[in-house]
Amino acid sequence: MLGARSRNKPPGAPIGVDPSRTAVRLTRVTKRYGRGPDAAAALDDVSTSIAAGGFTAVMGPSGSGKSTFLHCAAGLDRPTSGTVQLGGQVLGELDEKRLTRFRRTRVGFVFQAFNLLPSLTVEQNITLPLRLAGAGTDHDSVHGVTAAVGLTGLLDRRPSQLSGGQQQRVAIARALITRPEVIFADEPTGALDPDTADGILTLLRRAVTDLHQTVVMVTHDPVAAQRTDQVLFLAEGRLVRRVESPSAAEVTSVMTELRRSR
């Protein structure tokens, strides 16, 4: 494992490697949109491993490839070249049907816009991944998850009857219910006021520390990044830095440097 708190890297060399407990591994992943020589590489030869049981932030200037990284790592999109391994499974070996099933059962998602189904109750939203996978809904685990995210007493409500923070708690409960290999969160606090955002970050932190989940979160916010164990920085589709135990000041300083060097 690389010991430095932050360092530059040659292209293609791995960043953040902990081979003993790897949740996600990207090997020389490139993602191009469009065809031909002018096709832009949203991700350019990215290699990294993300250790299981940690909270990782992915940051970088606008257009640096953060969402593309998350989508490729989570099996929502396929790389143009290179391989993604998630929980020991090489995603490229799965056809669409098996990949969909893999995502439902082994991956959790939390999005900025919550993405709850408005016609379903809180409880039905939370248990949806289990029902889609054809698994039973065990009352104790539903109760455990809803208590853990602070939703007890709200299970019969519809999303429209909840605050933004409560809706994001439902999304986190829905991500936790299958005990996935990794929870991918794309700007989970982007639509929330600072106090509510703080509660959501506390919840994600507890999912890692208390429930031993692995969380990978795209964020623009140095205060949010400060709650994580490490930050991976992207610039122009390349993974250029890693900072462990980040402070908001350090993250801000790296972001300023990356924006200046564009």
Ligand SMILES: Nc1ncnc2c1ncn2[C@@H]1O[C@H](COP(=O)(O)OP(=O)(O)OP(=O)(O)O)[C@@H](O)[C@H]1O
């Ligand atoms: N579907 C697409 N078709 C063509 N180009 C795309 C597509 N999706 C992303 N891109 C391009 O790939 C690059 C990386 O985009 P991406 O959304 O991953 O960046 P980002 O770091 O998440 O940006 P932001 O912080 O603004 O959300 C950008 O130049 C973007 O324009």
